[in-house]
């Protein structure tokens with residue numbers, strides 16, 4: 053007997069960041085997060101949508117995600133009941149909108165796992181009970197400010213630092229961080245598609261600094277150019293934006309366009325596809341790590357569970373709550389010895405705190421099924 057879904061609540065919450073986060077595609081000072089709650093006759097499931105306010109990181113944006121959920125994805129749920137796999141198939145006819153699909157599927161999966169008493173980690177195949185954590189450090193006005201920020205994160209115990217770069221902010225900040233913190237610091241950079249193949253000479257200068265990887269230097273759809281660039285760099289190449297599915301991952305690996313993959317469940321349409329990306333990469337000996345989209349504790353819980361899979365052999369952007377928000381909507385995720393514990397309770401293993409949630413809520417919409 054299939055458990056029926058009664059309806060889905062779409063809620064928006066305003067989450068100011070503790071400091072503006074600048075990348076080559078823009079500055080984020082506050083997250084406008086779409087929170088999805090799937091309701092059944094005897095339970096519920098939660099998720100957050102990673103789509104940002106504007107379509108800069110990718111084509112999705114939060115108002116668009118809410119629209120496609122309301123019009124197409126949630127109505128498609130009515131036949132599938134409480135079954136994340138069936139939901140995946142039900143929304144397949146609708147192209148794209150992976151972040152919206154991911155949020156809905158994750159909320160369904162949370163409800164499903166809460167009902168069966170299994171944790172996300174156990175369901176996904178976690179091999180560890182805690183995961184090592186890195187932090188992504190935005191572009192700053194001065195190298196001095198950057199060094200102060202990195203110093204704070206290192207003092208908190210983050211085991212890996214990722215610097216955002218763009219043309220004009222690459223070799224100098226990397227050199228300064230290396231000189232100040234030494235060769236043992238695990239260091240990598242992320243360009244968010246800000247370069248072109250004509251910049252290969254400039255990017256090759258980063259080879260001197262022993263970086264773990266350079267993430268997404270070129271445009272999202274430039275797999276062949278990434279493969280060419282990989283041949284001109286000693287620094288391993290990692291893809292983020294380019295990988296929207298396990299099929300993309302297989303193609304990128306086959307082409308030699310990357311030797312590392314940043315897995316963001318939202319970017320690939322959910323945790324089931326994220327696990328398939330992990331499986332494809334692992335079969336090819338390609339290490340993966342769990343990326344982030346400045347999630348609240350709701351999204352973080354599931355990301356930390358995913359990051360505990362055996363192929364996630366590099367520290368991810370799964371930072372503690374305090375790196376993002378003064379007050380998280382769940383019990384805060386707190387770093388211990390550079391690690392976060394994988395939640396063990398049913399489903400996500402965390403729940404939004406009702407008082408906090410009420411305080412940050414800006415709108416609510418109920419879609420009955």
Ligand code: OSB
Pocket residue numbers: 109187188242244292343344345346347369370371
């Ligand atoms: O490219 O990895 C990225 C945040 C928003 C959008 C894209 C990216 C990022 C980050 C921060 O690097 C990751 C995090 O701490 O959540």
Ligand code: MG
Pocket residue numbers: 242244267268292293314343
């Ligand atoms: Mg990235």
